[in-house]
Amino acid sequence: DPNPQYSFAYGVTDHQTGDSKAAEESLVNGVVHGSYSLTEPDGSIRKVTYTADKINGFNAVVEKQGGPAPVAVVAKPAVAVAAVPAITKVAYAAPAIAKVAYAAPALAYGHH
Template sequence: MFSKVLCLLVVAAVAVVAKEHAHSSQHIHKHDGHHTEVSYKDKHGHHHVDYYTHPKYEFKYEVKDPHTHDFKTQHEHRDGDSVKGHYALHDPDGTRRDVHYHADKHTGFHAEVKHSTHHIVPKKHHHH
């Protein structure tokens, strides 16, 4: 029984330490518009009624974890058939990748990707 309690305390302590060093957040905002009735006849002549709401939303999230070196953000906005967004992340090799994208029914999907290098300067060791 003591080992089970000790194991639970260790797991809780690790969770507290990880929480002190890592950060994660998210935000979602959905715009609920008025429903528009859409009616149509199928190829057999049957009448169908459906409802359509103009799609509109915005979301963003962020992860910052210096312990695992997991750093990323994303933001996206949709209004009807148009989607625009950006995400950024740190790759394992130290570079940062930024992607700006947009899509719509007229031009399709387009993305612009940029890589930037974060130069790490090694610490100099002084010998006495």
């Protein structure tokens, strides 16, 4: 085809994660026109609009829309400090060691 053409678009929004993005692009008469946008971690939206062709190459314009989303102030949790338990020293008696007496073996050599 001497003059190919196409176009596509999509968008995704995930309310659980806050992920939001979209894109669209088309090729008409040898020139690509497109844009994409996404929600930045700070809550602002970045939008990139671009064109591309054999004469001018790739050209993009980046816009940032909106400011950072307000940050929720979270109160610090109350921390209860437990009292240190009293430590009682325990006295241990030394083990009783009984002396053991061993009798020397009786050696007897018989006569030959």
